[in-house]
Every structure is written in C-alpha cells, then in structure tokens.
Amino acid sequence: xxxxxxxxxxxxxxxxxxxxxGLLIGGQWRDASDGGTFDVHDPSNGEVLxxxxxxxxxxxxxxxxxxxAAQASWARTAPRERAEILRRAFDFVTExxxxxxxxxxxxxxxxxxxxxxxxxxxxxxxxxxxxxxxRDYGRYLTTPEGKNKIxxxxxxxxxxxxxxxxxxxxxxxxxxxxxxxxxxxTMVLKPxxxxxxxxxxxxxxxxxxxxxxxxxxxxxxxxxxxxxGPLLADPRLRKVSFTxxxxxxxxxxxxxxxxxxxxxxELGGNAPFIVFEDADxxxxxxxxxxxxxxxxGEACTAANRFLVHASVAAEFTARFAAVMGALxxxxxxxxxxxxxxxxxxxxxxxxHALVSAAVDAGATAxxxxxxxxxxxxxxxxxxxxxxxxxxxxxxxxxxxPVAPVTTFVDEADAIRLANASEYxxxxxxxSKDFNRLLRVAEQIEFGMVGFNxxxxxxxxxxxxxxxxxxxGREGGSEGIAEYSTTQYIGIADPYxx
Ligand code: NAD
Numbered sequence: 001x002x003x004x005x006x007x008x009x010x011x012x013x014x015x016x017x018x019x020x021x022g023l024l025i026g027g028q029w030r031d032a033s034d035g036g037t038f039d040v041h042d043p044s045n046g047e048v049l050x051x052x053x054x055x056x057x058x059x060x061x062x063x064x065x066x067x068x069a070a071q072a073s074w075a076r077t078a079p080r081e082r083a084e085i086l087r088r089a090f091d092f093v094t095e096x097x098x099x100x101x102x103x104x105x106x107x108x109x110x111x112x113x114x115x116x117x118x119x120x121x122x123x124x125x126x127x128x129x130x131x132x133x134x135r136d137y138g139r140y141l142t143t144p145e146g147k148n149k150i151x152x153x154x155x156x157x158x159x160x161x162x163x164x165x166x167x168x169x170x171x172x173x174x175x176x177x178x179x180x181x182x183x184x185x186t187m188v189l190k191p192x193x194x195x196x197x198x199x200x201x202x203x204x205x206x207x208x209x210x211x212x213x214x215x216x217x218x219x220x221x222x223x224x225x226x227x228x229g230p231l232l233a234d235p236r237l238r239k240v241s242f243t244x245x246x247x248x249x250x251x252x253x254x255x256x257x258x259x260x261x262x263x264x265x266e267l268g269g270n271a272p273f274i275v276f277e278d279a280d281x282x283x284x285x286x287x288x289x290x291x292x293x294x295x296x297g298e299a300c301t302a303a304n305r306f307l308v309h310a311s312v313a314a315e316f317t318a319r320f321a322a323v324m325g326a327l328x329x330x331x332x333x334x335x336x337x338x339x340x341x342x343x344x345x346x347x348x349x350x351x352h353a354l355v356s357a358a359v360d361a362g363a364t365a366x367x368x369x370x371x372x373x374x375x376x377x378x379x380x381x382x383x384x385x386x387x388x389x390x391x392x393x394x395x396x397x398x399x400x401p402v403a404p405v406t407t408f409v410d411e412a413d414a415i416r417l418a419n420a421s422e423y424x425x426x427x428x429x430x431s432k433d434f435n436r437l438l439r440v441a442e443q444i445e446f447g448m449v450g451f452n453x454x455x456x457x458x459x460x461x462x463x464x465x466x467x468x469x470x471x472g473r474e475g476g477s478e479g480i481a482e483y484s485t486t487q488y489i490g491i492a493d494p495y496x497x
Pocket of ligand 1 (some may be wrong): 085164166172252264425469470
C-alpha cells in the first residue's frame with residue numbers, strides 16, 4: 001500500500017497501513033494475477049489514500065473456485081456455529097468502531113459522526129442475522145387428502161456474487177454478507193472501487209471472527225464487469241445480490257437471466273417527502289434534514305422531492321432553508337463538519353447541472369446553489385423553492401445535498417405526484433392524522449414508508465423497493481430468505497401397508 005505522504009495524520013496513516021491491500025481468495029490475501037493495482041482517493045482533497053490489487057477475470061474465477069469448494073461443508077456447518085461467528089464479528093466491528101468510522105470518512109467523505117452511525121447500523125446486521133441463523137423454520141403437514149405428508153425445508157442457495165456501492169461502504173457489505181453467512185452460502189464480494197478499504201478491513205474482521213477460508217472471498221477491482229461477467233456466466237454461481245444504480249442493475253439482471261440466477265436488486269430511489277397541511281412543521285423540518293442530509297444526500301433513501309401542501313409551503317421552505325444554510329461543510333475528519341464532500345468531481349458536476357436546470361426552469365435557490373471551489377468535491381446544502389412539477393431534478397436521483405420543493409393541493413394530488421416516478425423505494429409522510437397516513441401509505445407505490453420519521457433503515461426491517469427500485473428485501477426475517485431455497489419432500493402415507 002502506498003500512503004500519501006502529506007495531509008495524513010500519523011493515526012490515519014497507521015490505520016490505512018493496517019488495511020489488507022490484496023484479494024481475499026480461499027482465506028489468503030494475494031496480489032492480482034497480472035500484478036495490476038488501482039488507487040483509492042480521499043474525496044475531500046483528491047489525495048491517494050491507498051493502492052489495492054485489482055482483480056482480473058481469472059482472479060474472479062479463482063474466488064468462485066474457492067467459494068464453490070467451501071460450499072458443501074459450509075452448508076453442513078451447525079447453524080449455531082454460523083451464528084456465533086456472526087456474533088463475534090458484531091463484537092469485533094463494535095470494538096473497532098473508531099477505525100471503521102475513520103476509514104469510511106477517509107475514503108467516502110462522510111463526517112465522522114455519521115460514519116460512526118453507519119458502523120452501528122452496519123454491525124447490527126451481523127447481530128440480527130446471528131439471531132436469525134438459528135430460527136430458520138421449515139414445516140411438516142398432512143396433505144388435504146389426509147394420507148401423504150409434506151415436508152418443507154430450506155437450504156442455502158449456493159455460491160453468491162455480492163456487489164456493493166460506494167455510498168455505505170460497511171453497511172451495504174454487512175447487509176449481504178451476514179444473511180448469506182447465516183443461511184450457509186459461500187460468496188464472492190466485489191466492493192465499489194471508489195470505497196473498497198472498509199470492505200477489505202471488514203473481510204479481515206470476518207476472518208478474525210473465525211469465518212472458515214473460502215466462505216467469503218473479496219475481489220476489489222477497477223473493472224467491475226471484468227469480475228462480474230465471467231462469474232454470471234459460470235454455472236457454479238447460484239445468485240447475484242446487487243446494490244447500486246438502476247441502469248447497472250438492469251444489465252446484471254439481463255446477464256443473470258442466461259443461467260436463471262436468483263437475483264436481489266437494491267436499486268435507485270426517488271423518495272417523496274410529503275408534508276400535509278396538518279403536519280407538525282418543527283418535526284417535518286427535523287425529519288427533512290435527516291431524510292435529505294444523511295450521507296450528504298448520497299443515499300438511495302434520500303428525500304428527493306419535497307411535496308408540500310400549498311398552504312404551508314412558504315413557511316416549511318423558509319424554515320428548512322434556514323437550517324440547511326447553517327450547516328458546516330468541510331473535511332469529514334474535522335469535528336465541526338456536518339457536510340462532507342461528494343464522492344467525485346462528476347458527482348458534484350451532475351448535482352450542479354440539475355440545480356442549474358431547475359433554476360433556469362423557474363426555481364429559486366433559497367440557500368446554496370453554487371459549487372464550492374476545490375480542492376475536494378464539495379457542494380453546499382441547497383434548497384430550491386417553486387420547482388416546476390416537470391423539472392428534471394424531480395425525476396432523477398439527485399445524490400447530493402439539494403432539496404427541491406414543490407406544492408400540491410390535496411391528498412389525491414399528493415398521491416398522484418408521489419407515484420409519478422419509475423422508482424418506488426423510500427417515502428416519507430408528515431401528518432398528525434394517523435388515518436390519513438395509513439390511507440396514503442396504502443395508495444403510494446413504495447417499498448418503505450416513514451410516518452413522521454426521516455430515518456427508517458433498521459436491520460430488523462425489510463428494506464427494499466418496488467417498480468424499478470428493485471427486487472427482494474434486505475434485513476428483517478425476509479433478509480435470510482433471499483439466500484435460502486425451498487425444498488419440498490413428498491412422503492407417501494406412512495400408515496399404508
Ligand atoms: P453503480 O451502479 O455505479 O455501482 C454499484 C456497484 O456495481 C459498484 O460495485 C460498481 O463497481 C459495480 N458495477 C458498476 N458497473 C458494473 C457492471 N457493468 N457490471 C458489474 N458491476 C458493476 O452505483 P453506485 O454509484 O456505486 O451507487 C449509487 C447507486 O446505488 C444509486 O443509484 C443508489 O440509489 C443505489 N443504492 C441503492 C441502495 C438500495 O438499497 N436500494 C442502497 C445504496 C445505494
């Protein structure tokens with residue numbers, strides 16, 4: 001690993017030096033077969049943090065060889081043993097929370113306090129699925145005709161390819177690895193090339209917790225399709241679980257169709273944040289901050305469209321803009337920082353292009369709206385008032401600290417606007433009328449709905465979307481089912497002579 005000589009404190013440098021830089025294949029960290037590497041950067045200043053081995057297609061196949069070789073014995077491992085490995089991993093991640101948080105801040109940019117929040121959230125999947133591992137129930141019943149018997153059991157799907165995005169470097173890995181381990185699957189994990197350091201450190205933590213060689217293999221790479229292509233075509237792979245953008249998800253689903261693979265797809269979102277006229281506006285502003293600004297807006301659950309009843313829109317927007325405008329932007333390692341940089345220059349430029357187009361179409365920036373000069377990829381918290389309903393910014397995932405506000409006239413109008421999207425992941429409703437909240441929840445096409453709550457992610461809840469936000473659920477009791485297959489055994493009448 002090369003560590004940037006400048007700008008890194010000695011603590012940061014020694015932590016970076018402790019992160020494995022190789023590929024994890026069959027329990028060993030090794031170089032890429034062609035010796036190739038790629039650099040990981042700090043988005044707050046563009047400096048190189050580390051240089052990692054870059055997996056080739058041959059390395060990816062070697063990782064699947066290891067996963068395939070480990071699958072049969074791992075499937076037979078006692079559920080309690082799998083549970084205890086996960087529980088130890090939870091303890092280790094918790095003990096190493098400061099290191100995980102700092103690594104995420106360095107490679108992804110989020111403020112340290114938020115990174116610590118992600119460590120708690122991410123670790124929780126390890127604890128939750130350690131508890132689920134021993135609670136996988138089958139069933140035994142008599143056929144309706146009354147003679148034969150039906151036995152239903154769950155089995156691990158088999159070797160899985162897990163592909164994760166850059167925005168939640170720990171939680172997106174634990175949300176897939178933990179249920180796969182609990183269900184008895186082996187796996188090949190491909191982290192995002194922008195933020196692989198946390199996943200590398202997490203994989204070592206899983207080994208420290210006693211995970212046997214070959215169960216978890218990690219192939220960080222500068223060529224995502226070079227890794228996924230040969231694996232999706234290999235009949236030994238049985239499942240792909242992907243979290244990322246909808247366009248990449250579509251391509252992976254098409255590739256996965258060739259071998260009729262099981263797929264879990266956690267894709268993009270375009271969350272509406274609906275404020276009804278009877279909402280508590282203090283709570284709505286607080287929830288809006290959480291739903292918009294978690295991860296600098298770089299979250300699939302980020303509130304992307306603020307739909308506010310026309311009678312309270314001016315007051316809500318003014319209060320929201322005042323709080324947004326007071327946030328402190330800076331490097332995530334600094335104690336005062338509340339908003340870190342975006343992940344790279346193109347992310348920042350894309351956000352600004354959406355803001356500029358909205359302003360050209362008639363919106364007003366009440367705060368922010370102009371890019372911040374470098375170094376680093378900073379964009380100021382921005383609130384846009386009077387955004388026209390057909391503005392591009394209301395259709396696309398913004399993935400930045402920008403809140404477009406638009407208005408509606410009644411409940412039916414709010415529902416129609418909320419559903420006018422090909423996405424259906426998270427949504428947020430603010431009202432004091434519980435019947436209204438339930439009525440609207442029943443009519444909006446979203447996998448997740450927050451009632452007067454700006455943060456809804458939880459390891460015990462089924463996370464996932466409808467429409468083009470994806471297929472399958474992560475977390476909850478549903479999470480382990482994604483890695484299990486159902487086998488039915490038909491038993492002839494045991495009383496028959
Ligand atoms: P992305 O689709 O660009 O990349 C996601 C992962 O896929 C990365 O590991 C990347 O290297 C890999 N990848 C890219 N092209 C690939 C290809 N052709 N073949 C195989 N793998 C490929 O997404 P991103 O920019 O890393 O993440 C942001 C997106 O992720 C947003 O759309 C966000 O909404 C979504 N996301 C969804 C959830 C969810 O749970 N629904 C959670 C977090 C992020």
